[in-house]
Amino acid sequence: xxxxxxxxxxxxxxxxxxNSARSKAAVSVVKEVCEERLGSRYVLEVIDLHQQLSxxxxxxxxxxxxxxxxxxxxxxxxxxxxTRERMIEGLDLP
Amino acid sequence: MIAPEPxxxxxxxxxxxxxxxxxxxxxxxxxxxxxxxxxxxxxxxVYNLEGPDQPFRVFVETMQQGALSVSCDDTILYCNVxxxxxxxxxxxxxxxxxxxxxxxxxxxxxxxxxxxxxLRAPVTAEIxxxxxxxxxxxxxLSMAPLPGSNPPTCCVTVADSRVHERIRExxxxxxxxxxxxxxxxxxxxxxxxxxxxPLNTILGWxxxxxxxxxxxxxxxxxxxxxxxxxxxxxxxxxxxxxxxxIVAGKLRLELRNVPIDEVVESTVAAILSTAQAQGLRIHxxxxxxxxxxxxxxxxxxxxxxxxxxxxxxxxxxxxGEIRVITRRTGAGVEIEVSDNGQGISPAFxxxxxxxxxxxxxxxxxxxxxxxxxxxxxxxxxxxxxGTIRAESDGEGKGSRFIVWLPLATAxxxxxxxxxxxxxxxxxxxxxxxxxxxxxxxxxxxxxxQMFTQRGADVLVAGGAEExxxxxxxxxxxxxxxxxxxxxxxxxxxxxxxxxRGFGREHLPAxxxxxxxxxxxxxxxxxxxxxxxxxxxxxxxxxAVTIAALARRQSE
Numbered sequence: 001x002x003x004x005x006x007x008x009x010x011x012x013x014x015x016x017x018x019n020s021a022r023s024k025a026a027v028s029v030v031k032e033v034c035e036e037r038l039g040s041r042y043v044l045e046v047i048d049l050h051q052q053l054s055x056x057x058x059x060x061x062x063x064x065x066x067x068x069x070x071x072x073x074x075x076x077x078x079x080x081x082x083t084r085e086r087m088i089e090g091l092d093l094p
Numbered sequence: 095m096i097a098p099e100p101x102x103x104x105x106x107x108x109x110x111x112x113x114x115x116x117x118x119x120x121x122x123x124x125x126x127x128x129x130x131x132x133x134x135x136x137x138x139x140v141y142n143l144e145g146p147d148q149p150f151r152v153f154v155e156t157m158q159q160g161a162l163s164v165s166c167d168d169t170i171l172y173c174n175v176x177x178x179x180x181x182x183x184x185x186x187x188x189x190x191x192x193x194x195x196x197x198x199x200x201x202x203x204x205x206x207x208x209x210x211x212x213l214r215a216p217v218t219a220e221i222x223x224x225x226x227x228x229x230x231x232x233x234x235l236s237m238a239p240l241p242g243s244n245p246p247t248c249c250v251t252v253a254d255s256r257v258h259e260r261i262r263e264x265x266x267x268x269x270x271x272x273x274x275x276x277x278x279x280x281x282x283x284x285x286x287x288x289x290x291x292p293l294n295t296i297l298g299w300x301x302x303x304x305x306x307x308x309x310x311x312x313x314x315x316x317x318x319x320x321x322x323x324x325x326x327x328x329x330x331x332x333x334x335x336x337x338x339x340i341v342a343g344k345l346r347l348e349l350r351n352v353p354i355d356e357v358v359e360s361t362v363a364a365i366l367s368t369a370q371a372q373g374l375r376i377h378x379x380x381x382x383x384x385x386x387x388x389x390x391x392x393x394x395x396x397x398x399x400x401x402x403x404x405x406x407x408x409x410x411x412x413x414g415e416i417r418v419i420t421r422r423t424g425a426g427v428e429i430e431v432s433d434n435g436q437g438i439s440p441a442f443x444x445x446x447x448x449x450x451x452x453x454x455x456x457x458x459x460x461x462x463x464x465x466x467x468x469x470x471x472x473x474x475x476x477x478x479x480g481t482i483r484a485e486s487d488g489e490g491k492g493s494r495f496i497v498w499l500p501l502a503t504a505x506x507x508x509x510x511x512x513x514x515x516x517x518x519x520x521x522x523x524x525x526x527x528x529x530x531x532x533x534x535x536x537x538x539x540x541x542x543q544m545f546t547q548r549g550a551d552v553l554v555a556g557g558a559e560e561x562x563x564x565x566x567x568x569x570x571x572x573x574x575x576x577x578x579x580x581x582x583x584x585x586x587x588x589x590x591x592x593x594r595g596f597g598r599e600h601l602p603a604x605x606x607x608x609x610x611x612x613x614x615x616x617x618x619x620x621x622x623x624x625x626x627x628x629x630x631x632x633x634x635x636x637a638v639t640i641a642a643l644a645r646r647q648s649e
Contacts, residue, residue, distance in 0.1 A: 024165070027170075028169060046188075047189075050140055063127040078117075
């Protein structure tokens with residue numbers, strides 16, 4: 001999945017808060033929408049705030065779930081409930 | 095104004111930042127957020143908004159097994175650190191992927207069927223994981239449906255099967271090592287027995303012949319040489335056994351309060367004739383007075399005797415001189431053994447107390463031995479809570495060994511010291527009927543000769559059965575028996591006799607055995623013997639003991 005980082009690949013980072021229902025739902029929906037809209041043209045990193053807090057600080061994440069679109073620019077983020085609609089609209093997905 | 099977008103995705107423009115802050119506040123207000131990060135004095139901290147799940151989180155993150163949540167389409171929604179470590183993949187590259195990505199071979203169908211069945215009831219299966227890099231890891235996987243989850247989710251634990259294998263292997267290795275150790279102990283006991291038995295005959299006959307008139311000076315010298323060499327071989331055998339005992343930590347001291355000058359005096363006396371025969375002078379300057387140390391008399395003698403033998407070995411010129419000095423120093427006593435022999439090179443000095451260490455290489459050896467004597471000395475001194483150091487001004491300039499031992503605390507009773515009697519203990523066996531029991535004819539002949547030479551009336555039995563019969567028929571005064579005999583051994587014999595009413599006061603018994611360990615002695619005493627001699631025996635000492643036991647019986 002994570003081979004090569006061509007320019008047209010989407011690079012997403014999803015910050016979650018452990019094994020909570022909301023976090024699990026976020027992983028599910030992000031994965032589902034990416035598969036559907038981007039096929040294999042994406043790299044998704046799921047990061048648990050409790051496990052890797054330093055990464056969260058570096059990305060200025062203050063609440064989870066937070067979904068970051070890092071590439072292609074401009075960078076965008078969704079904080080809170082992540083839905084299919086918010087993703088398509090907020091991250092400029094095709 | 096449009097700010098450039100940094101690579102790490104941090105918001106670049108003021109407007110974008112404001113929008114995101116607004117968005118975050120709204121999400122928090124609407125209860126859409128699990129946790130927030132707050133910058134504190136000690137760096138960022140996570141605050142859960144869903145309640146106190148910290149204990150469970152710590153539990154899941156510290157467990158050795160992998161733990162995951164998997165959606166019904168096989169997506170990994172969460173995993174702990176242990177699972178990421180197991181598959182050698184960074185955490186952020188595990189979550190969001192399919193579980194099947196980490197299974198080996200034709201796992202796709204397998205994972206699907208596991209997932210399907212686990213949504214109905216918990217399942218456990220043996221699987222093979224594939225780590226990043228291709229390593230295959232056998233594991234046990236357990237899956238169970240997460241109650242109340244919608245869409246349906248499974249919780250999964252994964253245990254590395256190799257952990258159990260490693261534990262099993264470690265246990266097997268330990269068991270094998272223990273078995274090997276027991277076998278080694280047994281082998282050493284048998285080895286000792288087999289080496290001592292022929293040595294006993296050699297040494298015994300040499301002692302008998304020495305007391306006879308052999309006619310020529312050559313014959314006398316020859317016999318003395320045989321005896322001396324057999325003695326040093328006997329010493330080597332006990333050194334080897336001591337070494338194996340020390341290495342195995344099995345050497346136990348029988349501690350009593352021992353007057354140190356007395357030990358030194360008797361040890362020096364014992365080797366005086368050998369030293370003089372070698373042309374060496376020995377000076378003893380004993381100034382410890384009545385100082386007593388808590389020690390094992392036999393082992394203290396061994397310490398000193400090894401130091402003296404060592405000094406004698408390396409002092410072989412016409413002006414050879416060995417000095418033994420004892421003195422009190424504060425809370426202890428010092429025993430110094432010095433010589434004017436070949437000395438010790440500065441390079442060898444630090445290794446001098448190591449096992450199997452000798453200054454000469456094997457091909458250039460001028461002296462014999464295995465390099466055990468000083469190592470044993472050091473271990474014995476340390477078992478006595480003492481210290482030892484070696485000093486030498488260099489090659490050709492002699493050497494000095496200084497042993498320090500702590501003094502006994504005053505309130506302990508001093509050992510009832512066997513003061514040297516005015517009269518020599520008698521080995522005269524005239525009028526004493528001795529029954530010798532041994533299955534080995536050589537040994538019987540030897541003992542018969544030893545005791546007959548000293549005037550005893552000797553009866554001989556070739557085994558325990560015959561021994562019992564002869565005790566009943568001939569009423570001997572003292573029994574001298576071998577321990578290791580076929581069918582019924584020496585322990586059986588003495589137990590049988592004691593049971594038949596021949597008590598220790600009517601028939602004192604002496605065990606002679608090539609099994610020389612302390613436990614062998616203890617076993618002999620427990621069976622009913624009053625004395626135990628390890629082969630090779632000293633005829634004179636055995637005779638003295640027979641005489642003493644017979645005398646006590648007649649009194």
